[in-house]
Amino acid sequence: MRKVITGNSASAYGAKVSRAEVIAAYPITPQTSIVEKIADFVANKEMDAKFIKVESEHSAMAACISASMAGARTYTATSSHGLLLMHEMLIWASGSRAPVVMSNVNRANGPPWSVWADQHDTMAQRDTGWMQFYCESNQEVLDTIIQAYRVGEQRDIMTPSIIIEDAFVLSHTAEPVDIPDIGVVDKFLPPFDPPSKVIPGEPYGYGSLVMPDLYMDFRYKIAESMDLARDRLRQVDRDFQKHFGRSYGGLVEFYECEGADAVILTAGTAASTAKDVVDKMRREGKKVGVARMRVFRPFPYEEVRKLAKMAGAIGVLDRSYCFGYAGPIACEVMGALYNISDRPPIRSYIAGLGGRDITPEVLERLFDEILAFKGKGSGEEVKWVDLKGLEGL
């Protein structure tokens, strides 16, 4: 069924066609229309699920983890401060090996208050042991939820996932979306069948105290699964293509990157605008390209190294900032390239925080800057784009 729907609506449909069985969620702008839609689905029996209307995001994640441990497929959605409040439970989820799937509408963190797009909320969860998917379209939002369940629930993966949509740019903007029939999804996504379940007759301890001689091994199991997931995600995206006729380029989508003099690497919706700019500049004879980091965790270091061989210079555009150094994606990209030879120069650009538009004009200027430092070194390592200055206001 093809409908014109928002990213939030696409998220709710993603949970529905994936047959999420237990949903626990708490409202926060701009996530609310996801949970409202799911409440409608459940109230109208269009969706066979229990929706626990919890009293906080912290409890939302706690309830999802316990339900997942009991063998139910779980879903929640949040944003910004809600995600930050969950932080402890995000780590609890990955430690529990509970493959919860969560939508997060990327929103700036306060203070000062802002409800607009910014990726600081999810970037701050980098080390929680969750897979992170940054989407570019409403279709991708829906499809990635299905993909995340399929990979996350595999018995050697058992890892939770965050599906990310930029606030308002996707969450509240309607686009045509193909909503797959639930029977078609059933053929792609088997029922959740974890290796162990917390149920009577299985009298074990789930999450008990572990002494220093073994703790590291439990952590290593999580690390191992994350590493395995990298290739599993590439595979599932290819399978998705066969099954649904769509795919998203695996972990990193390369757009006109081969032999490009300048590439902007970014995550989320800024990539869409950048692709248009690439088309325009290519027509003008400038060799530019875009690499869209779709998956940030597990980190796609192989794709990044591949990009380094294709591109003459790279600007990493982060919609958040890792205080004390550079953009978080930029930090990781530079780290991934350290151990290879012939690295291109890289600059970290910080743009679009708190919902400021990243316009084609801005991106074209950045491409020109990157073209200019190709073969020379980036000079200024970190650059905040178009600061206005608060003095004199």
Place this chain on the structure above:
Amino acid sequence: MAKATIPEEELMLSGHVGCLGCGATLTMRYVLKALGKNTVISVPACCWAVMPGPYPLRCLEIPMLYNAFETTGASISGLRAAYDMKGRPDINVLGFAGDGGTADIGIQSLSGAVERGDNVFYVMYDNEAYMNTGVQRSSSTPYGAWTTTTPGGTTGDWKRQPKKNMMEIMVAHRIPYAATASVAYPEDMVKKLRKGIDVRGPKFYHIYAPCPTGWRLSPDKTIEISKLATDSCIFPIYEVENGIYTINRKPAKKVPVRDYLRLQGRFRHLGEEELNRIQEAVDWDWKLLLRKEEFMKDM
């Protein structure tokens, strides 16, 4: 001959690492005897997160899910929803938390679960301080007590606030069933838990569970002190069913509260004035409880 009302089956094994005279272990033993094998327990950070022993040891014959300190209410809601979805409404879902995990850090998620009316059991085993971390005060620590964070010092900085009344907080949620119980009266405890199996919705149990280590009490006096708590009316045994109060034990002769306090090192510093003050507070609370029971008799 009197018929034993406590099931013989042991679902808590003897190989735990609790302290001598631990009331929390007795609580677990009786609660599981009452609820039986078709039960799943969720336990936050507390003594009971340690007492089964480190991985791969365990001492319960039912599944035990460890949860984060403040999440017991949310955890049991999640378990309930999952079992109901899977066609297992028969499974008893039990949250089992200490007083800090209930009255302090966990009160929000407990309040959420009770307000939602989720069909779960919740046991607060009350040892009146953060015992697992080394006897720090909680909101359930009684007035006048020494703890490591109410050390008295040169300024008399003992716990200066009254104990938080969790039963009244639960009753204010219009909870269908709430009861106090004590390790001194296992038949009463078991009966109340079994009663809860037939109650749909949240069931809250405030269980008196002495901690000899933290109370500076001789470990052979766990039951004695528990009886004194009820006989002095500082910890009355009662239940509230849909708002109706019933006192299950009324001491024939009220024991002076000082007899209860002076057995415990944590109250050693209290002088006459303080002892009288505590007696007055206990008398007031007991009178209030009797009045509530009386007031609701005809309702």
